[in-house]
Amino acid sequence: MRKTTDLLPGTLDMLILKAVSLKPLHGYGVLLRLKQISAEALAIPQGSLYPALYRLEHQKLISAEWASSENNRRAKYYTLTAAGRKRLRERTAGWNRMSAAIAAALNTKPEEV
Amino acid sequence: MGFHRLFQRQKFEAEMSEELRFHLDKYTQDLLDQGVPPAEAARRARLEFGGANTVQEECREASGWQTFDELRRQASYAIRLLRKSPGFTSTALATLAICLGANLAIFAVIDAALLRPLPFPEAHRLVTLYNTYPRAGVDRDGASLTNYYERRGQIPAFSSLSIYRPESMLIGEPGATERFESALVSPEFFATVGVAPLMGRTFTEAETTFQTDHVVLLTYAHWQRHYQADPQVVGRPIRVDGLAYKIVGVLPKTFTFLSSAAQLYFPYASVPSARGHLRRHSGNSITMVARLRPGATRAQAQSQIDAHNAVVEADNPQAKMMAEAGFRSVVASLHDDHVAGIRPILLLLQAGVGLLLLIGVVNLVNLLLVRASGRTKELAVRQALGASRRHVATEVLVETTLLTLAGGLLGCAVGAAGIRLLVALGADQLPLAAGMAFDGRVALVALAGAVLVGVALAFPIIWFTLRASLHAESRGGTASAAAQGLRHAFIVSQMTLAFVLLAGAGLLGQSLRNATAVAPGFRPEQVLTGQLSLPWAKYPGSSPQRLQIVERLGRRLVELPGVGAAGIVHNLPFSGKSNMTAVTAKGYRLRPGESVRGHYYYSVSGDYFGAIGLTLKSGRYFTARDGDQRLCVIDEDFAQRYWPSSDPVGQQLFSGSTESTPDQAFTVVGVVSRVKQVGLTDDTPQGAVYFPYRFFPQSDFYLVARARISPESLALAMQRAVRALDADLPVTDLRPMQTRIEDSLLTRRSPTLLAALFSAIALLLTAIGTYGVLSYAVTQRRREIAVRMALGAQPGQIRHQFLRVAFYLLLWGTTLGTIGAWLSGRLMQTLLYQVPSFHGLTLGGVALVMTAATLTACLVPSYRASRVSPSEALAE
Numbered sequence: 001m002r003k004t005t006d007l008l009p010g011t012l013d014m015l016i017l018k019a020v021s022l023k024p025l026h027g028y029g030v031l032l033r034l035k036q037i038s039a040e041a042l043a044i045p046q047g048s049l050y051p052a053l054y055r056l057e058h059q060k061l062i063s064a065e066w067a068s069s070e071n072n073r074r075a076k077y078y079t080l081t082a083a084g085r086k087r088l089r090e091r092t093a094g095w096n097r098m099s100a101a102i103a104a105a106l107n108t109k110p111e112e113v
Numbered sequence: 114m115g116f117h118r119l120f121q122r123q124k125f126e127a128e129m130s131e132e133l134r135f136h137l138d139k140y141t142q143d144l145l146d147q148g149v150p151p152a153e154a155a156r157r158a159r160l161e162f163g164g165a166n167t168v169q170e171e172c173r174e175a176s177g178w179q180t181f182d183e184l185r186r187q188a189s190y191a192i193r194l195l196r197k198s199p200g201f202t203s204t205a206l207a208t209l210a211i212c213l214g215a216n217l218a219i220f221a222v223i224d225a226a227l228l229r230p231l232p233f234p235e236a237h238r239l240v241t242l243y244n245t246y247p248r249a250g251v252d253r254d255g256a257s258l259t260n261y262y263e264r265r266g267q268i269p270a271f272s273s274l275s276i277y278r279p280e281s282m283l284i285g286e287p288g289a290t291e292r293f294e295s296a297l298v299s300p301e302f303f304a305t306v307g308v309a310p311l312m313g314r315t316f317t318e319a320e321t322t323f324q325t326d327h328v329v330l331l332t333y334a335h336w337q338r339h340y341q342a343d344p345q346v347v348g349r350p351i352r353v354d355g356l357a358y359k360i361v362g363v364l365p366k367t368f369t370f371l372s373s374a375a376q377l378y379f380p381y382a383s384v385p386s387a388r389g390h391l392r393r394h395s396g397n398s399i400t401m402v403a404r405l406r407p408g409a410t411r412a413q414a415q416s417q418i419d420a421h422n423a424v425v426e427a428d429n430p431q432a433k434m435m436a437e438a439g440f441r442s443v444v445a446s447l448h449d450d451h452v453a454g455i456r457p458i459l460l461l462l463q464a465g466v467g468l469l470l471l472i473g474v475v476n477l478v479n480l481l482l483v484r485a486s487g488r489t490k491e492l493a494v495r496q497a498l499g500a501s502r503r504h505v506a507t508e509v510l511v512e513t514t515l516l517t518l519a520g521g522l523l524g525c526a527v528g529a530a531g532i533r534l535l536v537a538l539g540a541d542q543l544p545l546a547a548g549m550a551f552d553g554r555v556a557l558v559a560l561a562g563a564v565l566v567g568v569a570l571a572f573p574i575i576w577f578t579l580r581a582s583l584h585a586e587s588r589g590g591t592a593s594a595a596a597q598g599l600r601h602a603f604i605v606s607q608m609t610l611a612f613v614l615l616a617g618a619g620l621l622g623q624s625l626r627n628a629t630a631v632a633p634g635f636r637p638e639q640v641l642t643g644q645l646s647l648p649w650a651k652y653p654g655s656s657p658q659r660l661q662i663v664e665r666l667g668r669r670l671v672e673l674p675g676v677g678a679a680g681i682v683h684n685l686p687f688s689g690k691s692n693m694t695a696v697t698a699k700g701y702r703l704r705p706g707e708s709v710r711g712h713y714y715y716s717v718s719g720d721y722f723g724a725i726g727l728t729l730k731s732g733r734y735f736t737a738r739d740g741d742q743r744l745c746v747i748d749e750d751f752a753q754r755y756w757p758s759s760d761p762v763g764q765q766l767f768s769g770s771t772e773s774t775p776d777q778a779f780t781v782v783g784v785v786s787r788v789k790q791v792g793l794t795d796d797t798p799q800g801a802v803y804f805p806y807r808f809f810p811q812s813d814f815y816l817v818a819r820a821r822i823s824p825e826s827l828a829l830a831m832q833r834a835v836r837a838l839d840a841d842l843p844v845t846d847l848r849p850m851q852t853r854i855e856d857s858l859l860t861r862r863s864p865t866l867l868a869a870l871f872s873a874i875a876l877l878l879t880a881i882g883t884y885g886v887l888s889y890a891v892t893q894r895r896r897e898i899a900v901r902m903a904l905g906a907q908p909g910q911i912r913h914q915f916l917r918v919a920f921y922l923l924l925w926g927t928t929l930g931t932i933g934a935w936l937s938g939r940l941m942q943t944l945l946y947q948v949p950s951f952h953g954l955t956l957g958g959v960a961l962v963m964t965a966a967t968l969t970a971c972l973v974p975s976y977r978a979s980r981v982s983p984s985e986a987l988a989e
Binding site: 026027028031045046047048050051052054055057058066069073074075076 | 131161
């Protein structure tokens, strides 16, 4: 079995925003997309996906619309709103800054101190 | 939070279930596609998804539904609780419905009369101007035509200035004429109030002289009713006072000038002499209306008017006399001025229903407190099990608000019925009150008030609940002293408020009784009165035609079967008219600082004195043999003022503010009793002079007939008799004199009835409150009573103990109530007629009634206390 990593707190929202920023997705689609783009490396708890989606919708970062899915069944599709796009940009930049800083800190060699 | 949100909530649930099911189905399908066996696939999908209930709960919370759900739960809990105690709930609802409904009904009147702006654009800029001569005994004399012509365009603070005068006009073809309330207005009147005609045009400056003034504007109602809303009506001819007029326009539906009943509007035409400086002080019941320029204030207008008056009066030889009479032109807000007479009584009634509501609320607080005491143990257990203080507090708030909202809705129904009751009591005859209605605005105020009451009710209950459950008694011993003290304080305040209300109603009742007991100065029984106006075209000025028809009218009326005496007067008492004129007694010297006085004057014909039933004090009445002699009859006030120590009969007087040539003098032939002209409570000794009609041939006058049969049955005969003399003359406003007098008491009688109703309800509520609290105390203290009885206490002792408490509360309530009644009596003083603000008899009566009500309320609980069976109570 492949090794998976638990999500850091607060990162699920960011990943969902990223997933729906590429194309409108239903909840299950978000799950598949996250598995796919993380190359199955991240463990997405299925149960906490929906509360996160509803929270983001309530915060008007994503919007939802009912449409028919691949096999003609009705499904709720999520898209990124303008506010969501802005939030994603901010969070991505913030994440990049932090991970760069942490990486730099962790890669520090004794002679650099 | 309405049905909309409830509906959204259901939609949310359905969509969430569908979305989650979709997820599970897709995942299961994917597992099946990977070759997992069906039973295993379904199991794994569910397992990996986690607890569906938890997920759904988290989703609801994430979407912000938890507050809504919580409230809904508490509401349904509260409804369950309320339904479990129908006695309490129905008492509370009835209390709220009556108290809120009463407030609503009175508020509807206040809203229509005082609060709602007049239906004109920027109505706050409209003012009225009237002349006052306070030291001559004339507080208000309208404005004169001269004032209008001198002022218009001259006062910078006004953007426009106009005049309005009520009039009645004969409309229609001979034999089918009808008299309609009308108004004469200056050309800029409609522009001043800000109304444009629905069709046609308003009046022009050229139409303010006779002969060119034969044009008319119809009100919307008149156009609908008499022209079937004919769109071609403009330009059509119309017969007015027997002359050919032309309809030039129709006014919009929303247009009513104050409380005017005018159906037709005519231009105010006049001759140049009527506009001159000699007529500056001839008020003529003209209402002057002006619009303040944007930014201009009433104070500016007032000072400009004062300055303008000073300039124009410079050429007036009587200026000094006018100044001595205290002459001034007052600029007042049009709206405030129109309702000034009813504002105090309306505010008093609102204060009364406000007190009633307060009593109702205190009653509810007490009932709720009693209920909360009963639930102390339950709440203590719930708090021990983890219910938060906030949770308990919102629960109380939700319960009281629900209760008051339901009460508010019922109150709306009571209020709507109350408005109908007010109309039956004549409220719609008050200025502007015809517009009162139960509308959205009033309902909104009601529901907002209900929510406010609910929140206000919640606080003491929350305080008590949280406090009580902190140190909840584990076993039912004696009730917490603080809670009992609070309940007693509420009962005392309730008694105080009820006492104040009862005393107020008592004072109004005394005042009404005093007013009703006043003799009008004549014998009104069996007297029929009706109005008649002679059209100018057929009966001009002091023409022989006019004098002839008046004389023939007097003769014809007395010949009618059933008529004892008949006559004519232009200034009928209790008709709303109070025509005054300056009269100068020959040889009378004004003392320094004394002003010429205005006196009532009456132009009479036929046997007016006999018809109205005056009492002759000395001398004689006019007779047919007097011919053209200049004679007059005065009343005792007039005689007392000018000839206090000599015989007034044979003395002479002049019409006007100065003595003129001897041939103009009128000789006094008789002195009659004093008559109440405006109302029974008008005690000003104004003085009155009666002149033969031929010297003051007014076109508008009243027919007065003393009947030997019931006056109503005479009405038709009177109308026929007049039509027989001139087919064009309808008699209007036909009413027995007695009815006029009764109607004049409307603003005293109806408020008194309402106050009596309010205080009866207040007394009932107080009795219910006292009963509730006392019987609760008895229930709470059953064990204590039982122990004492087991130790040998007599039933009488127990009974007396509870009655003592009641007496103690009553003593406090009565004492505080007496102080409150004294204070409120002082506030009411101006509304009372010959009743002191501290009226011992009334207060004593109120105290007696309060005592009786309280004792009745206490008897049952104290009797029950004395019947507690020790063995049963202790075995519980």
